[in-house]
Amino acid sequence: MSDFKVLTYTSKDYKIWNDFLDASKNGTFLCHRDFMEYHKDRFQDQSYLIFKKDKLVAIFPANKSNHILYSHQGLTYGGLIVSKETSFKTVLKAFKSLLETLQSSGIEELILKPSPRMYHTHPSDEMEYLLFKLQAELIRKDLTLAIDTSQPIKITASNRKRGLKKAIKQGLIIKEETDLDLFWNQILIPNLVEKHGVTPVHTLEEITYLKTKFPNKIRQFSVYKDNEIVAGTTVFETGKVAHAQYISANNLKQELGSLDMLFHHLINEVYKDKAYFDFGVCSENSGKQINSGLQSWKESFGASSISHDFYSVFPKNHILLNDVLI
Structure with a gap:
């Protein structure tokens, strides 16, 4: 029996969600419930909390539309948010548990938009590896222009x-x-x-x-x-x-x-x-084209391109994570 359980967010989880977010290594205030819920009438919220035994180890801001779950469409980024202490093994099992839950609840596809690395307070590339193992498809790539102030x-x-x-x-x-x-x-x-x-x-x-x-x-x-x-x-x-x-x-x-x-x-x-001053995106048409004038203007301040990737994941592919650990 798995030590992990996946629960759908409800209003009673407001404090535990926000407290976890504040201590996370890859979440920002955009994923705070007060920010997410200013437009709650536009999205069918379907966010998740993932526990290992009784300890919260990850949160996932999301909304549902038909049989697709989205990294919350009202947010610029999101993805699986984890704490600074969370090990790779825990991230693996937490995300696998989430995918299993999605499959059993009838979700056929997950559209994932992890936060760009510059927003991470600690290295947090566990999901990059898991997406590779899951044969996730890169479906969009935006470019944002930022200055590395170091x-x-x-x-x-x-x-x-x-x-x-x-x-x-x-x-x-x-x-x-x-x-x-x-x-x-x-x-x-x-x-x-x-x-x-x-x-x-x-x-x-x-x-x-x-x-x-x-x-x-x-x-x-x-x-x-x-x-x-x-x-x-x-x-x-x-x-x-x-x-x-x-x-x-x-x-x-x-x-x-x-x-x-x-x-x-x-x-x-x-x-x-x-660490960074971010001028924002210069890509248009779902990342397929670049506004050259905007790109040049932002570059003229000394900014450089950083990609923001969007992925499609099939929950049924959670079985591809079975052989990760040897």
Whole structure:
């Protein structure tokens, strides 16, 4: 009889889930129940807790649609989240138990999107090996652009430096704000609608709610000229990474150098002690194409490409894990 049991998350597990997440080596606040549940009306949550005897050893944020289980579609990443002390053997048996449970409950496919390595506080590649053994199919690969702050930062475009000089000359001021209304309503939403015909993933009401729940992890930095907002970014801050979730500026960004000044300040001052500054993805069409202009712009700050992989796993393939340990 297995020492492992897999339980479906319910509201009574709120505290044990979040406490485990906070002590994990590959989870971030995006997998906190308060973050996951702001859009609970859009997804059929089917998250799991995995125990070895009576000890919680892994959690799996997920939602269900028909006979497919997804690494939660409302999150950028997720996957199997484990503690710093969890051994490879425990990860193996925990994930195998999860797959067995999925198969017995009628789940035919698992779409998995593990968190990129830069978000791990400790090495956590156990799942990379298990996915290889399970003959998982790589179905999507996004590219995100990030700066490794432990290395000398090389600004590759001279116009970044010129932009910073312009911003200083123009007397621009950077403010950290608790209120996101001005950035959302005057900069971000108008830009996205005009240029792409879309609105932000988060509504103003949603991002405001999330900021009240995570005031030190969701931060708003705005740029002003003569008391008028001209640019800004909303940053999601995790243990090792500062991620620019939203970036936008008005039509005078080239003349003012507003974004050049903003990111120079964030990278070299506010987040200089973070391991990475993440500018976000530049891939489109489910990872099949790269927005070359966006890629070049982010690279010009000294950022380099980091992949974010998505996998398809068939739960029935759990038998392929039987011979891993010898």
